[in-house]
Amino acid sequence: xxxxxxxxxxxxxxxxxxxxxxxxxxxxxxxxxxxxxxxxxxxxxxxxxxxxxxxxxxxxxxxxxxxxxxxxxxxxxxxxxxxxx
Numbered sequence: 001x002x003x004x005x006x007x008x009x010x011x012x013x014x015x016x017x018x019x020x021x022x023x024x025x026x027x028x029x030x031x032x033x034x035x036x037x038x039x040x041x042x043x044x045x046x047x048x049x050x051x052x053x054x055x056x057x058x059x060x061x062x063x064x065x066x067x068x069x070x071x072x073x074x075x076x077x078x079x080x081x082x083x084x085x
Contacts, residue, residue, distance in 0.1 A: 013021070
């Protein structure tokens with residue numbers, strides 16, 4: 001298997017399908033700039049999505065785990081003798 005980072009750029013471009021090469025050759029500079037911005041936005045969406053997934057997982061873990069922890073601590077507390085009703 002070839003390693004793309006070691007190949008010259010021209011060889012990798014030549015491996016593209018003909019339709020893709022034609023589309024890339026017809027791009028104007030403003031379209032290239034727009035595509036670069038779009039790529040950055042999509043990478044940002046992926047980053048935000050991962051972050052929100054972690055936050056959501058943490059919230060679900062707290063909602064499930066905190067009552068279990070409180071119940072366990074209350075049971076342990078009941079083992080100790082204490083005054084009062």
